[in-house]
Amino acid sequence: MPTETQISKPPSRTQAITDTAFRALCQGFTWLVAVIAVIIVLKIVLAALPAVRQYGLGFLSGQVWDPNKKLYSILPEIWGTLYSSVLALIFGTAFGVAAALFLAEGFTADAVFALLKIVNLQFHPFWGKLPVQVENLLSNLIELLAAIPSVVYGLWGLFVIIPLVRPACHWLHADLGWIPLFGTDLSGPGMLPAVIVLSIMILPTITAIGRGALLAVPTRLRMAAYGLGATRWEAIFAVTLPTASRGIFGGIVLAFGRALGETMALAMLVGNANVISVSLFSPANTLAALLANAFPEASPKDVGVLMYAATVLLVITLLVNVAGAYIVQFTASELEGEKV
Amino acid sequence: MPTAEIASQEPVSTNGKVDPSVVMDCNIENLYYGSFKAVRDTRIPVQKNAITAFIGPSGCGKSTVLRCMNRMNDLVRGFRLEGHVQFRGQDIYGPKIDPVAVRRFIGMVFQQPNPFATSVYNNVAFGLRLNNFKGNKAAKVEEALKSADLWDEVKDKLNESGLSLSGGQQQRLCIARAIATEPEVLLLDEPCSALDPVATRSIEELMKQLKARFAIAIVTHNLQQAQRVSDKTGFLYVDTSEGSRTGYLVEFGDSNQIFHDPKQKETQQYIKGEFS
Ligand SMILES: Nc1ncnc2c1ncn2[C@@H]1O[C@H](COP(=O)(O)OP(=O)(O)OP(=O)(O)O)[C@@H](O)[C@H]1O
Ligand SMILES: [Mg+2]
Numbered sequence: 001m002p003t004e005t006q007i008s009k010p011p012s013r014t015q016a017i018t019d020t021a022f023r024a025l026c027q028g029f030t031w032l033v034a035v036i037a038v039i040i041v042l043k044i045v046l047a048a049l050p051a052v053r054q055y056g057l058g059f060l061s062g063q064v065w066d067p068n069k070k071l072y073s074i075l076p077e078i079w080g081t082l083y084s085s086v087l088a089l090i091f092g093t094a095f096g097v098a099a100a101l102f103l104a105e106g107f108t109a110d111a112v113f114a115l116l117k118i119v120n121l122q123f124h125p126f127w128g129k130l131p132v133q134v135e136n137l138l139s140n141l142i143e144l145l146a147a148i149p150s151v152v153y154g155l156w157g158l159f160v161i162i163p164l165v166r167p168a169c170h171w172l173h174a175d176l177g178w179i180p181l182f183g184t185d186l187s188g189p190g191m192l193p194a195v196i197v198l199s200i201m202i203l204p205t206i207t208a209i210g211r212g213a214l215l216a217v218p219t220r221l222r223m224a225a226y227g228l229g230a231t232r233w234e235a236i237f238a239v240t241l242p243t244a245s246r247g248i249f250g251g252i253v254l255a256f257g258r259a260l261g262e263t264m265a266l267a268m269l270v271g272n273a274n275v276i277s278v279s280l281f282s283p284a285n286t287l288a289a290l291l292a293n294a295f296p297e298a299s300p301k302d303v304g305v306l307m308y309a310a311t312v313l314l315v316i317t318l319l320v321n322v323a324g325a326y327i328v329q330f331t332a333s334e335l336e337g338e339k340v
Numbered sequence: 341m342p343t344a345e346i347a348s349q350e351p352v353s354t355n356g357k358v359d360p361s362v363v364m365d366c367n368i369e370n371l372y373y374g375s376f377k378a379v380r381d382t383r384i385p386v387q388k389n390a391i392t393a394f395i396g397p398s399g400c401g402k403s404t405v406l407r408c409m410n411r412m413n414d415l416v417r418g419f420r421l422e423g424h425v426q427f428r429g430q431d432i433y434g435p436k437i438d439p440v441a442v443r444r445f446i447g448m449v450f451q452q453p454n455p456f457a458t459s460v461y462n463n464v465a466f467g468l469r470l471n472n473f474k475g476n477k478a479a480k481v482e483e484a485l486k487s488a489d490l491w492d493e494v495k496d497k498l499n500e501s502g503l504s505l506s507g508g509q510q511q512r513l514c515i516a517r518a519i520a521t522e523p524e525v526l527l528l529d530e531p532c533s534a535l536d537p538v539a540t541r542s543i544e545e546l547m548k549q550l551k552a553r554f555a556i557a558i559v560t561h562n563l564q565q566a567q568r569v570s571d572k573t574g575f576l577y578v579d580t581s582e583g584s585r586t587g588y589l590v591e592f593g594d595s596n597q598i599f600h601d602p603k604q605k606e607t608q609q610y611i612k613g614e615f616s
Contacts (some may be wrong), residue, residue: 106417113417131417178482212563222452226415229444230469238466244458269573 041314042233059308065290067297072305074312075275080284081316084191084270085259087280092188092259093235093252094105096197096206098255099142100248104214105236108135139211154268157197158189162269166190184283189271195280197265202255209254213247214240222270246328253324260317261290287313347371363388363555363593364446364525365426366409371401374418380402381494384557386572391547391556393566393595396576397610401587402559403451405576406527409557410446412440442519444471451530453510455502455517460485460494463502463513467521477606480520487553488516489546508539515546519554528558532565544569552574563611566595573598575607 011019051059056074062073102108110130113122122125167184176182186192217240225235241248271283272293287309294306343553364386365523371379379401385403386392386409394402404413411432413419432442444467455463464481473480476602481498485491489514500511511531518526528547532540547556547569560566566573574592578585 105528110417117401128374210374218454220450220452221456223412223415223450224454224456224517225466226440226516227410227412227443227450228470229442230438230470231440234470239456 010229018065019188029172032240044307044310044314047304048311049304050185051304051308052311055305055308059305060312063276066300067294067299074287074290074309076276077148077285077287077290077309078312078316079276080191081260081286081288081313083278084194084266084284084286085193085256087191088202088259089256091195091199092202092206094254096203096238096251096255098209099203099312100210100214101236101241104211105140105232105240106135108138116316118321132192139207142207143194145200145209150201150262151268153197153201154265155195157265157269161193161196162186162188165196170324172213173281180278181280183279184277184282187283189284190271191270191277192280194266194284197269198262200260201262201265204258205255205258206248206251209251210248213244213251216247236268245331249324249328249331253321253328256320257317259319261288263292263315267292287316344408348371361387361390363427364409364557365424366405367403367423367425368408368421369423370421371404371408371413371423372418373416374552379408379576379587381578382574382576382587384589384592386555386557387572388589389476389551391551391558391569392572392574393570394557394559394574394576395561395563395566396587397578398482398561398575399585400578402576403529406448406529406557406559409525409527410448411442412448413441416561426614444521444525446525447521447523448527449511449514449531451533453507453514453534455505455510455513457501457503457548459499459531460502460505460513461498464516464520466517471521473487473521484516484520485513487519487550489549490516491541506539508535510544511535511539511543512546515543515550519522519550522553524555526554526556528556529561530561533561540565563599567599570595575604575610576604577606577610 004189042059051072060078061075062071063075064071064073065076066072112134116122116124116127116130166186169182169192172182173185199218221239221243222235225239230238266286267289269288270289272285272289273283275282277284291306291310291313294302298306362385366384366386367377368382370377381399382393382405384405394405396402407413408421409425412419421433423433424556425433427442427446430437439471454467461478461481464484465477468477468480482491482495483496493509494513497504501509505513510535515526515531532543535543541572544565547558550556558566558570572593573595575590575598576587577590578587591598591602591607593603597603598607599611602611
């Protein structure tokens, strides 16, 4: 039994109470988040129900949006949402995973180290730390991209990207116009500028999560590959990337979700035209941009229609996440061997 | 082609005279990690069909010396070696030699079992794929697993994850992976330190079988193990006289002699357990 001189004691009453309270608080917040999510979905779906009854599935397959004639359908927006997100995902993944690799596998630090070696400062107490610091600085800069407000991206797209790509677009359309991708000319806002900006917006998500997943691959696995005589690229492609694939893919799915729902920048850049076209230079529209543009002028009746569109966007996002989780599961068992 | 140069078969010359039984002659004058001198004056010949053990207190540079033998240290930023490692009549630290090529001829097994997160089969086939092996892969994998004494335990679960094996099985899987490409030298860094006594014994037996085919160099903390398995032993110790901690080779010789009749005072004390 505890005596006065003993240091070890059972937890005091206050400690026990704090512990219980802390656990209750964490649990409470967790449930709160879940409940809020359910309420949001419920509210939207309920608000959408009258419109769902009125317009039915034709809402999904028609191409007309005319509030004056009370004609509503969103196939062009569904197409624009998926097309812009998939394209942005392709570019964002290529650049994002490459950036993650360069930051996580020491390429950057090696380059700085080699530079320092030229001036023979590589072991200097101050300059010697530079390789690691440059690497951290670069990854912080990339993560900073995520902190730039959406509307700033939109403005940047309007005033920088569109003038920048326009000459190339003219040229591509004039010379290679027979390729459907270049089938129309860029007359200002359109799919391509939207996709470029969207790729940059989702890149930090892919890079940050990918870098984390790559850094979490145990060093001993890399050493095993090098020990067998793998080159750096062989070690990366045969061991590090497959081992980190689950995490990297998780980041990609998250980025896809972000791309599907991105609103402000797209509303400014995509052109807001009810058009279905594979041409990169054609104006288009997305569900999120439609909602942003239509809500301010919506009559109470229109709100129900917009809620229907919001529900469709929710369902698409949900399906993407479920499919993503499923693919992660599937590729993991392919790559890692069967679990017992 | 660096690979072709390493592949040229020539006996190693030691002090001018040719000793055909020495596969690798590792001669470290000074070895640095950045500005820290980790090892000095260490010369260890690794013989064919024999097990060469390094013993010594923690931090004396045993792993460092072992990693020197297949240029794994080159992966450490700031590593620098003054000295030579002769292998097949070549200095593997020569200017034209590619470290990657060196590692294909000298296999390594690490302290922690480190199978890849893939199937048992793919683990063993990894080296074969790297080397673009065109023959019968399945047969080679089976042969390597048999040599590593693991075949009977895994023959029905070649498609299961290598990580689903027990620790001892994982370590034997790593040995199978290392010997599948039939390297000339096999380096083992405390291969049993994460294993229980039974698994340790089975790896020791395995090493004795494998020495018929490979030259083996092993680092171990376990003096009994060094005594049980090794033919030659090198004792490394730490020199703290210059205010730094630099490892060096105190004594090298037949294991019998090192363990029963050590010549140097430091070796005697270490073997008797007077310091660790
Ligand atoms: N990658 C590295 N970078 C810098 N210093 C290192 C590195 N690896 C080892 N060292 C240093 O080199 C010295 C020798 O280390 P080493 O790992 O070779 O010792 P060891 O004899 O294998 O010890 P142990 O028995 O504990 O494994 C130590 O002082 C260690 O701090
Ligand atoms: Mg060690």
